[in-house]
Amino acid sequence: MKKSLIIYLINFFVITACAQESKSINSDAVNWIPYLTKNGDYIYVDKNLKQQINTSFAYAQKFTETGYAIVSDKNRKDAVIDSYGNIIIDYTEESISLNTINNLTLIKKELEYDKKMPVWKWDWNIMGGDIKKSQTYKKTEILVLETNQLILSEDVPYDEEDFNIGYYSFDGNHILMNDNLYEIKNNKFKKLKSNIDRALDKGRYIPTSSEKFNIHDIKTKKPILADLVETKKIEVALNKQLFVLDSINQDRYAPDVPKLLQNLQTKEIYIYPEYDKAFPKEIKNVSAEQLAFLKDVSLVYSVNNSPYFILGRFNYDHSVWAYDWLYIDQEGNVLDKINVKDFFILDRVGYLVWPDKHMILPKNEIKKYNKIGKISSVYNNENLYIINTCNEQNGEKKGLWNIKTNRWELEPIYSSIQSLDSKNNIYALKKEKTEAYILFNLKTLKQIGDKSYDFIYSNGFAHIKKPNNEDLYFYIDIKTGKEYRD
Known part of the structure; x- marks a missing residue:
C-alpha cells in the first residue's frame, strides 16, 4: 500500500511538472503534419516540409490546438508529446486519445487486462470441461492534461459501459460527457449532475428515470417541466369530438426517454426529439382526406425552432420503405407543406x-x-x-x-x-x-x-x-x- 502511494505521488509530481513546463506552447504546432520518411518512421514538418522536432516516431498524429500530440514507438506503445517534443505522458501499454475544450486538453487512458474472478463468478463450461477463472476488464481514466485533474476513473468488465472524451456542449462553460453534466470554470471541471439520459437544445436536458421524467435547464436548479410520464397516444379535440392518435412512435427497443411525454396535471404532451413545445389540444379545419390520413398516423415529430409538428403515415404501396406526410402547427392548423431548415428525421443507421x-x-x-x-x-x-x-x-x-x-x-x-x-x-x-x-x-x-x-x-x-x-x-x-x- 505504501509503495503504491509513493509511486502515485511520484507520477503525480512528474506529470504536473511536465504540464507546467508546457504551458507556453508553440501555437504553430497545430499546423504541423506528420511526415512519413523513406525509413518508415514519422517526423513533424511544416507546410514547407521543414522539420520542426528533432525526433522521429514509429507513428505520429497531428497536434491538438492546445499543443499536444499522440506518438507511438515500434512496440505500438503510445505517448503524448508537447510542441517542443518533450514527452508529457511516457510510452505506455494503455491506449491514449486526446480531445480539446476551452483551451484545455482531455486525455483518455484505457487498459485491457485479465482479472481473476472469485469462484462464484467462474465460467464453467460443463460440456468442454474447461473453467474460465478470469474475465477481461478495462480500466479507463480521463484527466485534464494541463492541470492533471482526474475527471473519471472506472474499472469495469470489457463488454460493459464505454467511456469516452466526446462531449455535447450546452454553452461555453457547460458540457455533457459520459452522462455527467460538468461546469468548466477557472480551468477546473466541476460535476454538477450525474445520470443524464438526453441532452436537448437551449441548455436543457433530461436526467435518467424509470417512471417520471423532468426537463432541466443548466441555468436553474429546479426543473422547468416536472413529473412527465410516458404516454402512447395523443388525445385531441376534432370537430368537437375526441380524436385519438395511437400506435405512434413505436420502436423495436424502448428508448431510455419515451418519445411522448405527458404532464398529468395539464394533459400537455411534449414530443421527441427536443420536447420543446406542447402538441395542440385541438385540430382545426380538417378535410375528409386529411381526416383519413390522421387515422393512420404512426409517426409524430416536433420540429425544433419552429411552430410545427410532422405527422407520418406509412405508405404500404411504395416499393421501398417510405412515409407520406402531413403537418400541424401549435395552433392546431393542418398543413400540407412546411418550410424549415436543418431539420432531419433519420433512421437507425443515419439515412434520411x-x-x-x-x-x-x-x-x-x-x-x-x-x-x-x-x-x-x-x-x-x-x-x-x-x-x-x-x-x-x-x-x-x-x-x-x-x-x-x-x-x-x-x-x-x-x-x-x-x-x-x-x-x-x-x-x-x-x-x-x-x-x-x-x-x-x-x-x-x-x-x-x-x-x-x-x-x-x-x-x-x-x-x-x-x-x-x-x-x-x-x-x-x-x-x-x-x-x-x-
Whole structure:
C-alpha cells in the first residue's frame, strides 16, 4: 500500500511538472503534419516540409490546438508529446486519445487486462470441461492534461459501459460527457449532475428515470417541466369530438426517454426529439382526406425552432420503405407543406426519412431510376444530398443532388461519395467498388492531384497498399493533393 502511494505521488509530481513546463506552447504546432520518411518512421514538418522536432516516431498524429500530440514507438506503445517534443505522458501499454475544450486538453487512458474472478463468478463450461477463472476488464481514466485533474476513473468488465472524451456542449462553460453534466470554470471541471439520459437544445436536458421524467435547464436548479410520464397516444379535440392518435412512435427497443411525454396535471404532451413545445389540444379545419390520413398516423415529430409538428403515415404501396406526410402547427392548423431548415428525421443507421425523395428530387428525375434508395444530407450544407440510385444501365450508384439549383452536382455514377470538407467543396470519389478514391474539388469540378487512395479521412489521413502488399499510412493536404511522405 505504501509503495503504491509513493509511486502515485511520484507520477503525480512528474506529470504536473511536465504540464507546467508546457504551458507556453508553440501555437504553430497545430499546423504541423506528420511526415512519413523513406525509413518508415514519422517526423513533424511544416507546410514547407521543414522539420520542426528533432525526433522521429514509429507513428505520429497531428497536434491538438492546445499543443499536444499522440506518438507511438515500434512496440505500438503510445505517448503524448508537447510542441517542443518533450514527452508529457511516457510510452505506455494503455491506449491514449486526446480531445480539446476551452483551451484545455482531455486525455483518455484505457487498459485491457485479465482479472481473476472469485469462484462464484467462474465460467464453467460443463460440456468442454474447461473453467474460465478470469474475465477481461478495462480500466479507463480521463484527466485534464494541463492541470492533471482526474475527471473519471472506472474499472469495469470489457463488454460493459464505454467511456469516452466526446462531449455535447450546452454553452461555453457547460458540457455533457459520459452522462455527467460538468461546469468548466477557472480551468477546473466541476460535476454538477450525474445520470443524464438526453441532452436537448437551449441548455436543457433530461436526467435518467424509470417512471417520471423532468426537463432541466443548466441555468436553474429546479426543473422547468416536472413529473412527465410516458404516454402512447395523443388525445385531441376534432370537430368537437375526441380524436385519438395511437400506435405512434413505436420502436423495436424502448428508448431510455419515451418519445411522448405527458404532464398529468395539464394533459400537455411534449414530443421527441427536443420536447420543446406542447402538441395542440385541438385540430382545426380538417378535410375528409386529411381526416383519413390522421387515422393512420404512426409517426409524430416536433420540429425544433419552429411552430410545427410532422405527422407520418406509412405508405404500404411504395416499393421501398417510405412515409407520406402531413403537418400541424401549435395552433392546431393542418398543413400540407412546411418550410424549415436543418431539420432531419433519420433512421437507425443515419439515412434520411424526412425530407424524403419526393421533397428533394423532381418527378422527372425519380422516373429515370428503377429505385431511389438511401439518402443522406451533407454535413454543414443544407442544399446538398448524397442519393443512392439504381437503374438497368448503371446499377446501384450514388450522386450528389443540389436542392437549391435542382440539379446533380455529381451525376449518379459513383459507388461511393464522401464529403471531406463541405466548406471548401472537397470530396472523395470512387467510381467502382474495386477502384480507389480520388480527391475532387466540386467548385472547380476537377480532380485534386493525380493519386488515388484506399481511404481518405477529412483530416488528410490516407492509406494505400503498395504492389508488395505493404500498407502505407500517411497524411495529405486534401486541398492540394500534396502528400507528406518520401
